[in-house]
Amino acid sequence: MATKSAIEWTEMTWNPVSGCTKISQGCKNCYAARMALRLEAMGSPRYANGFQVTTHEDLIDTPKKWRKPRTIFVNSMSDLFHDQISDSFIKRVFETMRDCPQHTFQVLTKRSERLAKLGSSLDWPPNVWMGVSVERADVMRRIADLVKVPAKVRFLSCEPLIGPLENIPLNGIHWVIVGGESGPGARPMKSSWAESIQLQCREAGVPFFFKQWGGVRKHKTGRTLNGSIFNEMPPSPNVGIWNHELVQIGRVAHT
Numbered sequence: 128m129a130t131k132s133a134i135e136w137t138e139m140t141w142n143p144v145s146g147c148t149k150i151s152q153g154c155k156n157c158y159a160a161r162m163a164l165r166l167e168a169m170g171s172p173r174y175a176n177g178f179q180v181t182t183h184e185d186l187i188d189t190p191k192k193w194r195k196p197r198t199i200f201v202n203s204m205s206d207l208f209h210d211q212i213s214d215s216f217i218k219r220v221f222e223t224m225r226d227c228p229q230h231t232f233q234v235l236t237k238r239s240e241r242l243a244k245l246g247s248s249l250d251w252p253p254n255v256w257m258g259v260s261v262e263r264a265d266v267m268r269r270i271a272d273l274v275k276v277p278a279k280v281r282f283l284s285c286e287p288l289i290g291p292l293e294n295i296p297l298n299g300i301h302w303v304i305v306g307g308e309s310g311p312g313a314r315p316m317k318s319s320w321a322e323s324i325q326l327q328c329r330e331a332g333v334p335f336f337f338k339q340w341g342g343v344r345k346h347k348t349g350r351t352l353n354g355s356i357f358n359e360m361p362p363s364p365n366v367g368i369w370n371h372e373l374v375q376i377g378r379v380a381h382t
C-alpha cells in the first residue's frame with residue numbers, strides 16, 4: 128500500500144508489510160496497531176489479518192511505478208526487521224530501493240539487533256536512509272547497532288519521547304527527529320527533554336527536526352520549540368525540491 132503521508136518529515140508511505148508486535152515502551156500506544164484494527168473492522172482486504180505480521184508480495188515493486196522523485200517512509204504500518212519477516216523478503220525490499228535511485232527511502236526500526244545482524248548482507252545505495260527509534264534512555268543501545276550499517280544517512284527518531292536522553296552518542300548520526308506522543312492516552316513530553324536533544328545536536332552539528340509536541344489534540348500544541356520551527360534535514364544529493372526547501376527553512380531558522 129502506498130499513500131500520501133501526513134508525517135511531517137516524509138511525503139509518502141509504502142507498506143510492503145503490515146502488522147507488528149509491541150517490543151518496547153514506545154509501542155504502548157502504537158498508531159499502526161490502532162489503524163490496522165480499524166481497517167480490519169472496515170473490511171479492508173489488506174488488513175484481513177488485523178495487526179498480525181503480513182507480507183504483501185504484490186506491493187514489493189510499487190515504487191518502481193513512480194517516476195517522479197519522492198521521499199518515502201517504508202513500512203509505517205510495521206517494522207521491516209520484525210523476526211517474522213524472512214531475510215529474503217527484507218532483501219527484496221532493499222533491492223527495490225536500490226532499483227529506484229530517483230526516490231529517497233526512509234526505513235525506521237526498533238529491531239536494531241536484527242538490523243545489525245543482517246546489515247552486511249544488504250545493499251546500501253545512497254538513497255536509503257536508515258534509522259532507529261530511541262524513545263527513552265533504556266533503548267539508547269539501538270544507536271550502537273545502527274552505526275554498524277553503512278547507510279549514507281543514519282537517523283534517530285526520538286518519538287514518542289517519553290524520557291530524557293542525555294549524552295546521546297551522535298558520532299556517525301546524520302539526523303535526529305524529536306516528537307511527543309499524540310492521540311488517545313498520549314504521554315507528555317517535557318520541554319527540557321526536547322531542548323536538551325536540540326542542544327546536543329547543535330553542539331555535534333547534527334540536523335535536528337522537531338516534529339510536534341503531541342498530546343491528545345496535537346494541532347493545538349503545534350511544533351514550535353523555543354520560538355523556532357526546526358525543520359532541519361540531512362544534506363543529500365538525492366533529495367528533491369521538497370526536501371531542499373526544508374533544508375533551507377532549517378538554515379534560515381537556526382543560523
Ligand code: SF4
Pocket residue numbers: 147148149150151153154157158159160203204205206237
Ligand atoms: S515497532 Fe512500531 S509498528 Fe511495531 S508495535 Fe512498535 S510502534 Fe507499532
